[in-house]
Amino acid sequence: MEEVDEVELHVERIAALDLGKAALVACVRVPHRSKPGRRMQEVREYPTTTAELLAMAVWFRQWGVERVVMEATGDYWKGVYYLLEAEGFECWLVNAREVKNTPGRAKTDKLDAVWLAKVAERGMCRPSLVHPPEIRRLRDLTRYRRALVGDRSRERQRVEKLLEDAQIKIGTVLTDIHGVSGRAMMEALVAGRRDPHSLATLAKGRARVKTVQLQEALRGFFTDHHATMLRMMLDNTDRISAQITELDSQIEAAIAPFSEQAARLCDLPGVDTIAAAELIGEIGVDMRRFPTPRHLVSWAKFCPQAHESAGRSKQKGRGKGNPWIAGTVGRIVFSLSRTDTFLGERYRRLAKRRGKPKAVVATGNSALIAAWHLLSDPTARFTDLGPGHFQSRINAERRARNLATQLQALTGQKITIRDGKALIDDTAA
Template structure:
């Protein structure tokens, strides 16, 4: 790992001097870098966003009390310049001096660390979904067609039946495990459970079932940890839960991604653009071209899409708007359009475009 740093220093007589140095990627190198910048009385440090590689050096600069900006490399490349490590550092210093770049949103340290917890939670959730899909496949391979009868293979009835299959119980015993509306579908259940699972099928099912239980316990522990960490943000945490489709965990995840200070974004339009939840502006000669959304903040977009999927199932004005949009839109376009300004103009203040910006109210 190599960090090339250029310091642009303006002297009282108006002359400009540049100093460039190279630093490694270890802790001792970061200390040397911050000490060098402090000796030069540097007021602002600008660095290109390089995913995980810029996080450690940003944290060291923050602890040293040096103001640091992380800028989007996409916007830096829009300003013509030369491409080489040393030239890149000099060019960034010049752009920062003339105000031609702007800082990206970097959450405070507490939320940055909570992001690590959330990312791990998301990975465990994906692993759990993958294991449930594998359970589907193994059951089908053994001739057990449960998913054609039950709505959720991971529900109470289906899990009890899967456990019974692993233990080798008879079909009548499995039918007695049905709960709720499944009790009236005994004939369909009997046909679905009449398969030929072998000992090896049961062996794999046992391990999948065991792994799903471990993942669910881990997710429960992580959720409890995240909710406990929301103590400093209780007012915003409760406020977000007043929006249809947002529960305790989701409101915590939103706060982890964007924080509770909406002044950093300026207004609702900017945060919607940052999250890539609004159509792009692409108009020429009075004609609207493709308004495909950009990449933006992929994680917050993922969270808000999940919220939209939940909101249209509630009894709220958002659900009513979704149903009216579904007359001429597909499902994905319908719940995405819930957040567009034109289609929510007739809704009360509790609309999805402003769901996050309500923190500033």
């Protein structure tokens, strides 16, 4: 027999919550007062208002509750969790899939709360990752910023579609219609200027050499109807851009306590200050929650799932995971894929053989492992191995012999390698 590190857990005084939007059901289980080894339980229902939740916290204190366990039900758990956390209780958020009731039994809110309490008191569940308040505030800011960036991109796409509807084709001439030249032309169109020659003279910088093409691109049927809609779209774009700028300053202030960790993450190729803030907001800075780098990449779903049955391994997908960290890592990989670095070369090599989606996952896996080491060890520094690292690991002589063997099998001629040159023996059969 082999000794394992697991310890039989048993929480003496436990509370479990079955959450809803307007109300919740709480079950408290404690040791029996007069019968050793037996348990007592009480179930109550509370509205989810602040006053009622504080009354529930008083009830928990009366029974000396050590831990409060609840399922991750939508966003309903957040207010309850944060309030009880502020009241000093140890709160566990558990995955509903891991504490699912056995089939064939009646399912009510009361029975669900009792079942969750029974599972939790025996240590048959594990808590999900819930970051401390300062990390949560940073995460709210970075997530909202990304949402605003998406809104601005969609508004800009509407602008381009509106111009296409008016037969204004400056998008085929200018790289960015929202640059200095494109914005000046759109403002002039809104102001009532319709002459293509006059509009083309608004080009700035290198766009001036495209005056003839711009005149033809601006020869459309832009009307007052288009001008009204374009004005609204441009105003929305400016408003969102101002909000993003304000969020940038808020993020800079929120990440100040973690400036050292953010600076180390910025050493990674493709990671700028915003990407570092997003990584810290999603995975935190305390890597004790992830005992090894593999735990982190598994939690982020940047590695294949292990699935074995009857001694046979089966291929399974990565799973959904956290879409926010997936978006952040994906943008990091996209940025580093164009760099002359080890990770950039890793992405390009994998993209050739396995395709871009798998290359993104594999390179993101490497980036997360590096991030884990940088966050777990204050003295760690990222050192790039260089794009030639893979070539340096290849034995040139062995590679030449392998290629000669393959060529010999195809041609039937004897091929030998001498002084780095392939010699063909024409007399061989």
